[in-house]
Amino acid sequence: MIQSEDGVMDLLRFATIGSVDDGKSTLIGRILVDTRQLFDDQFDAVAEASRRRGVGEVDLAFVTDGLRAEREQGITIDVAYRYAATPRRKFVIADCPGHVQYTANMATGASTADLALVVVDATAGLKEQTRRHLCIASLLGVNQLIVCANKMDMAGWSETAYDRIVTEMEELSRTLAISSLTVIPISALDGDNVVERSDAAPYYDGPTVLEALEIAPAGGWAGVHGGRAAEATRLPVQWILRQPGGGRTYAGMVDGAPIRVGEEVVVLPDGLRSTVTEITTPSGPAQAGGVGLSVSVALADDLDVSRGDMIVGAGDLPSVTTELVATVCWFGSVPLTAGSRFRIKHTTRTTPAIVTAIETSLNVNDLTLSPVDRLIENDIGVVRLSAASPLAVDTYQHNRITGSFVLVDEVTNVTVAAGMVGPPTLHHPD
Ligand SMILES: Nc1nc2c(ncn2[C@@H]2O[C@H](COP(=O)(O)OP(=O)(O)OP(=O)(O)O)[C@@H](O)[C@H]2O)c(=O)[nH]1
Numbered sequence: 001m002i003q004s005e006d007g008v009m010d011l012l013r014f015a016t017i018g019s020v021d022d023g024k025s026t027l028i029g030r031i032l033v034d035t036r037q038l039f040d041d042q043f044d045a046v047a048e049a050s051r052r053r054g055v056g057e058v059d060l061a062f063v064t065d066g067l068r069a070e071r072e073q074g075i076t077i078d079v080a081y082r083y084a085a086t087p088r089r090k091f092v093i094a095d096c097p098g099h100v101q102y103t104a105n106m107a108t109g110a111s112t113a114d115l116a117l118v119v120v121d122a123t124a125g126l127k128e129q130t131r132r133h134l135c136i137a138s139l140l141g142v143n144q145l146i147v148c149a150n151k152m153d154m155a156g157w158s159e160t161a162y163d164r165i166v167t168e169m170e171e172l173s174r175t176l177a178i179s180s181l182t183v184i185p186i187s188a189l190d191g192d193n194v195v196e197r198s199d200a201a202p203y204y205d206g207p208t209v210l211e212a213l214e215i216a217p218a219g220g221w222a223g224v225h226g227g228r229a230a231e232a233t234r235l236p237v238q239w240i241l242r243q244p245g246g247g248r249t250y251a252g253m254v255d256g257a258p259i260r261v262g263e264e265v266v267v268l269p270d271g272l273r274s275t276v277t278e279i280t281t282p283s284g285p286a287q288a289g290g291v292g293l294s295v296s297v298a299l300a301d302d303l304d305v306s307r308g309d310m311i312v313g314a315g316d317l318p319s320v321t322t323e324l325v326a327t328v329c330w331f332g333s334v335p336l337t338a339g340s341r342f343r344i345k346h347t348t349r350t351t352p353a354i355v356t357a358i359e360t361s362l363n364v365n366d367l368t369l370s371p372v373d374r375l376i377e378n379d380i381g382v383v384r385l386s387a388a389s390p391l392a393v394d395t396y397q398h399n400r401i402t403g404s405f406v407l408v409d410e411v412t413n414v415t416v417a418a419g420m421v422g423p424p425t426l427h428h429p430d
C-alpha cells in the first residue's frame with residue numbers, strides 16, 4: 001500500500017450513487033474490465049451468468065451484482081465493495097443500490113467515501129431518488145462529485161441532454177456546498193469516456209471518468225474532514241489490553257490528529273488527565289500514530305478507563321453530553337416520533353437513547369426544512385435525542401467519526417437511522 005509519512009494513503013474511496021437502473025453497476029463493471037482488474041475466470045463467470053439470465057451480451061453489472069436475487073431482479077441490493085489499482089493510484093469502490101428500498105445501504109456505502117460517482121440516465125434527467133442520494137452523501141460529508149451523464153448512446157449523444165444535467169447539477173451543488181463538480185457524458189454500456197476517450201461528444205473536452213478519479217483529492221474521509229484540517233486526537237477505546245508485567249494499554253483507531261508520545265490527553269467522559277508514555281502500532285513501538293491507524297497506547301497514570309471511553313488531545317475537547325441535536329436519515333418502516341427508544345452506537349460506545357423531539361424534515365427536491373412531528377421511511381430530518389450515558393461528540397462538520405452515530409432497534413437489532421451531530425449544513429443562495 002502506498003503510504004506517505006503523514007499516514008495518508010494515495011487511495012481514493014468512492015461510492016456510486018444515483019437512481020435505480022441508471023447504470024451504476026454497469027459503469028463499475030466497465031471500469032474494472034477496461035482497466036483489466038478482472039481475472040479471466042472472473043470475466044468468464046460474469047459471461048456465463050449473463051448467458052444463463054438470457055441477457056444478450058455480457059452484462060457488466062454482474063461484475064458487482066453478486067447475489068442471486070440481484071442478478072435475477074437486475075438490481076443491486078447490498079453495497080458491493082471492489083478494489084482496483086491503476087499505475088496512478090488505488091481505489092476502494094462501493095457500488096451502492098439505487099432502489100429507494102435500499103437507501104440505508106447506500107448511506108453505509110457513502111459514509112466512508114471521499115467522492116461520489118453520480119450516475120444519471122441522460123434520457124430521463126435528474127430523478128428524486130438521485131437528489132435524495134445527493135443530499136445524504138452531502139450530509140455524510142462527501143463534497144466532491146463526478147457526475148456521469150450516462151446512456152448517452154440512447155440519448156443520441158445530445159448536447160442539450162448533457163447541458164440540462166450540467167445546469168441542474170451546478171445549481172444543486174451550490175446548495176449542498178459541493179467543492180468540486182465534473183459532469184462527463186458517457187455510455188457505460190459501450191465504454192465511451194469511461195476509460196477510453198470517445199469522439200461521440202465533440203462538445204466535451206474534459207477528463208474521462210478514470211482520469212477524473214485519478215486526479216481527485218483523496219484520503220479525506222477520516223483525517224481531513226471535507227478539506228478542514230482536524231485539530232486534536234480522538235482515540236475511541238475499543239479494547240483494554242492487560243500487559244504481562246502489570247499495567248494496561250488502550251487500543252483503538254486514531255482519528256482527528258496523530259497521537260504522540262508525551263502528548264497530554266484527557267480520558268472522556270470522566271475528564272481525567274494523563275500523558276501518553278508509549279504507542280504500539282501494527283509495525284511495532286512508535287513515537288506517533290497517524291490518523292486511521294490501529295494503535296495501543298499506555299498512559300502515565302493508572303486511570304480507570306473502559307471500553308467506549310475516548311482518549312482525546314487536551315488542546316481541543318469534544319462536548320461531553322447526553323443531549324444531542326442531530327440530523328438523521330430515517331430508514332425504519334414505521335414512522336419516527338418523539339418518545340421512540342433505541343440503542344445509540346457512537347464510536348465504540350453503545351447506550352440506550354430516546355428521541356425527545358422531531359423538529360424538521362428536509363424536502364430533497366427544494367432542500368428546504370419544514371416543521372414536522374414525525375419522519376417516515378427515507379426521510380431526512382432534525383431531531384433531539386437524550387442518551388442514557390454521556391457521549392463525547394464533535395459536530396459532524398468537525399469530525400466524521402466522532403460526529404456520527406447510528407440508531408439500532410432494541411428488539412430487532414436492525415440499524416434504523418444514520419445520524420450526524422448538528423443541524424444539516426446547507427447553503428441556500430438567498
Ligand atoms: N443503452 C445503455 N444502457 C445502459 C447503459 N448503462 C447501463 N445500461 C443498462 O441499464 C440497465 C441497468 O443497469 P445497472 O448497471 O444494473 O443499473 P444500476 O444503476 O446499477 O441499478 P441499481 O443498482 O439497481 O440501482 C442495464 O440493463 C444496463 O445494461 C448505457 O450507457 N447505455
Ligand SMILES: [Mg+2]
Pocket residue numbers: 024025026061065075076095096097098
Ligand atoms: Mg447496481
